[in-house]
Amino acid sequence: MTMLRSALFIARKDVANMLKQKETLLWTFLMPILFFFFIGQVTGGFGPSTDPDRPDPIALRAPDDGGFLVEEIVRRLEDENYRVDRPETDEEFGSYARRLTIPEGFTDAVLAGTQSTITFARSGEGTRVSLDRVRVNRAVYTVLADLAVASSTGSRPTPEDFAKLAAMPRALTLEIEPAGERKVIPTGYEQTIPGTMVMFTMLVLLTSGSILLVIERQQGLLRRLASTPISRGAVTLGKWGARMALGLIQIGFAMLVGTLLFGMDWGSALPMVLLLLFSWAAFNASLGIVLGNLARSEAQMAGIGVMTSMVLGALGGCWWPIEITPAWMQQLQLALPTGWIMDGLHTLVSFGQGSSAALPHLLATSLGAVVLGWIGARTFRYQ
Amino acid sequence: MIELTSLRKEYGDLVAVDGVEFAAQAGEIFGLLGPNGAGKSTTIGCISGLLQPTAGRVRVLGHDIVADAVAAKQLLGIVPQELALYEDLSARENLAYWGGAYGLRGAELRGRVDTVLETIGLLDRAKEPVKKYSGGMKRRLNFGCGVIHEPKVLLLDEPTVGVDPQSRVRLLDLVRAQAESGTCVLYTTHYMEEAQDLCDRLAIMDNGKIIALGTLEELRGELDERDLLRLTGTFDAQRTRAALAGVDEAEVVHVDETSLMISMPDAWSKLPAVFGALAAADADVRATTMTQPSLETLFIKLTGRELRE
Numbered sequence: 282m283t284m285l286r287s288a289l290f291i292a293r294k295d296v297a298n299m300l301k302q303k304e305t306l307l308w309t310f311l312m313p314i315l316f317f318f319f320i321g322q323v324t325g326g327f328g329p330s331t332d333p334d335r336p337d338p339i340a341l342r343a344p345d346d347g348g349f350l351v352e353e354i355v356r357r358l359e360d361e362n363y364r365v366d367r368p369e370t371d372e373e374f375g376s377y378a379r380r381l382t383i384p385e386g387f388t389d390a391v392l393a394g395t396q397s398t399i400t401f402a403r404s405g406e407g408t409r410v411s412l413d414r415v416r417v418n419r420a421v422y423t424v425l426a427d428l429a430v431a432s433s434t435g436s437r438p439t440p441e442d443f444a445k446l447a448a449m450p451r452a453l454t455l456e457i458e459p460a461g462e463r464k465v466i467p468t469g470y471e472q473t474i475p476g477t478m479v480m481f482t483m484l485v486l487l488t489s490g491s492i493l494l495v496i497e498r499q500q501g502l503l504r505r506l507a508s509t510p511i512s513r514g515a516v517t518l519g520k521w522g523a524r525m526a527l528g529l530i531q532i533g534f535a536m537l538v539g540t541l542l543f544g545m546d547w548g549s550a551l552p553m554v555l556l557l558l559f560s561w562a563a564f565n566a567s568l569g570i571v572l573g574n575l576a577r578s579e580a581q582m583a584g585i586g587v588m589t590s591m592v593l594g595a596l597g598g599c600w601w602p603i604e605i606t607p608a609w610m611q612q613l614q615l616a617l618p619t620g621w622i623m624d625g626l627h628t629l630v631s632f633g634q635g636s637s638a639a640l641p642h643l644l645a646t647s648l649g650a651v652v653l654g655w656i657g658a659r660t661f662r663y664q
Numbered sequence: 665m666i667e668l669t670s671l672r673k674e675y676g677d678l679v680a681v682d683g684v685e686f687a688a689q690a691g692e693i694f695g696l697l698g699p700n701g702a703g704k705s706t707t708i709g710c711i712s713g714l715l716q717p718t719a720g721r722v723r724v725l726g727h728d729i730v731a732d733a734v735a736a737k738q739l740l741g742i743v744p745q746e747l748a749l750y751e752d753l754s755a756r757e758n759l760a761y762w763g764g765a766y767g768l769r770g771a772e773l774r775g776r777v778d779t780v781l782e783t784i785g786l787l788d789r790a791k792e793p794v795k796k797y798s799g800g801m802k803r804r805l806n807f808g809c810g811v812i813h814e815p816k817v818l819l820l821d822e823p824t825v826g827v828d829p830q831s832r833v834r835l836l837d838l839v840r841a842q843a844e845s846g847t848c849v850l851y852t853t854h855y856m857e858e859a860q861d862l863c864d865r866l867a868i869m870d871n872g873k874i875i876a877l878g879t880l881e882e883l884r885g886e887l888d889e890r891d892l893l894r895l896t897g898t899f900d901a902q903r904t905r906a907a908l909a910g911v912d913e914a915e916v917v918h919v920d921e922t923s924l925m926i927s928m929p930d931a932w933s934k935l936p937a938v939f940g941a942l943a944a945a946d947a948d949v950r951a952t953t954m955t956q957p958s959l960e961t962l963f964i965k966l967t968g969r970e971l972r973e
Contacts, residue, residue: 290764290765294761294764298750298752298753301752301753302752500746500747500748500749500751501744501745501746501747501748502748502749502750504714504744504748505742505744505748505762505809506765507712507713507714508712508713508714508737508740508742508819509737509762509765509766510733510734510735510737510738510765510766510767511765512733512734663714664714
């Protein structure tokens with residue numbers, strides 16, 4: 282009990298001390314948000330584009346006299362996995378990333394053979410914007426194609442003609458069967474938020490967390506601590522606990538911001554996601570102690586911390602979805618701790634699998650945390 | 665209060681501390697004196713529990729520092745040579761941290777922090793981060809952190825290294841006040857004057873061993889009130905020794921090609937005889953200094969070396 286109380290004392294003071302460092306605050310709280318936003322935007326922004334459970338919102342502005350062709354376009358957009366909203370105000374309409382405007386008298390004009398222009402506006406840039414253009418074009422072109430078929434009889438096309446065409450079996454169909462379980466590669470915030478969170482947790486614990494240990498050793502603070510009645514075990518446990526707490530603070534903050542500001546959905550297996558991230562914080566707290574024991578100077582530790590987290594972050598799938606990388610890289614990911622955690626998170630969050638699917642990831646990370654923790658305790662030095 | 669018995673610390677083949685023994689009592693300032701590398705800091709390391717002795721025992725009020733570490737350390741306070749302070753924390757926060765490490769909590773801790781801040785003269789700047797303090801203020805805070813829990817035995821490891829004269833005087837006053845309140849103070853230094861002014865008893869260390877131990881008067885007594893004559897120039901060691909053998913009560917402490925040290929009572933009156941003997945030995949003397957009996961001369965007499973070498 283005394284040992285735990287002493288460890289708690291050390292951990293509490295260390296966390297308070299670490300949170301006084303400007304660098305820690307910057308990399309724990311500010312930089313992850315910026316990374317979420319910028320990388321998330323570049324790689325696609327909100328949500329997946331092809332997940333049928335989560336259609337992309339698109340704002341439609343169409344006049345009351347738009348006619349039945351407007352409804353046909355809406356149906357085709359829904360087939361393209363869009364959720365078509367009809368905002369009432371201009372301000373609300375302008376707040377959408379995807380905006381489709383259909384002119385007055387659209388159906389009458391088209392059926393009369395007059396050229397009519399539909400306007401599609403899309404905020405942002407990147408591959409997702411191009412993909413939206415393709416999807417919206419496809420929705421409009423299929424309406425035009427059916428219009429051409431319905432007009433071939435010589436009579437004016439009606440909504441009933443379109444209903445008949447929709448009910449008719451298609452002469453030419455393309456059957457696509459997945460070779461295995463269908464996996465939608467996470468993009469946008471769904472990739473960026475977990476990836477950035479995982480990498481920054483490692484970065485902060487291997488820099489701020491470890492550097493403080495090096496500074497304490499260099500300035501004789503650990504030697505002074507060794508002369509107090511606090512046992513070596515309690516000191517080590519306290520130092521580990523402080524880094525663990527910092528990791529959890531960072532993860533908690535990132536999840537909160539990811540959810541509230543960026544609409545991140547952590548999936549239905551949230552308890553397992555939390556367990557996985559808990560083990561990740563433990564893993565990095567242990568690794569931070571080990572590296573802090575080995576480093577000889579502040580600069581050396583900063584270099585080791587940044588290099589380790591950047592390289593492992595890139596190879597483990599924190600920067601981009603590992604599914605888009607060559608096969609050898611995907612194999613390599615399985616040997617890296619960042620790979621374990623990212624694969625586990627994708628399994629739970631993006632691929633919607635049950636908690637048991639991430640059990641191997643949890644065991645590997647937890648075992649790594651225990652082994653490194655043991656090494657950290659064995660190699661802990663006061664001077 | 666504190667007792668060292670046959671203390672030994674080895675690092676491979678190197679014996680850093682070799683059979684050190686002494687005891688110090690409540691209210692006493694016990695000085696551990698010696699040049700850099702003499703084994704003082706290693707001895708302090710063993711006493712504070714940072715280093716595990718290879719052999720021997722350290723007991724603090726009867727508690728063995730190895731077998732009963734928690735109880736022994738609770739009675740010890742340490743003021744290290746380096747400024748072991750959290751620079752981003754304030755003086756109050758630093759004191760609270762180290763007080764907490766010794767188990768102080770709540771009102772008791774707050775009370776002790778206020779008392780120590782007043783004692784070390786930092787009450788008015790208690791909330792400022794330590795990084796804004798002057799060197800002397802940091803030294804005082806370093807001292808304060810060592811006494812926050814009112815230790816029975818206080819270890820000070822060269823606490824005045826690099827301190828300006830004014831701060832040194834203030835720091836030494838704080839040390840004296842601790843002893844007056846009944847604390848046993850163990851003070852290591854390589855400043856002879858400081859040891860002479862401050863310490864009730866002294867142990868002189870060299871090469872890991874205690875080579876002299878006693879009160880200042882007892883140690884001076886070992887010198888027989890002999891002066892130390894230091895000469896520089898050109899000397900033939902063998903001929904110089906032979907020539908000086910004829911000078912009454914002259915004892916050659918050290919001689920090499922460029923320097924000579926002679927211990928003798930009332931050296932001033934015997935200078936003509938010394939110079940005569942050296943001339944006969946074809947020595948070329950360029951400079952001469954005479955030092956009256958002190959710890960410095962005792963150390964030179966015991967080791968043939970100066971303390972700061």
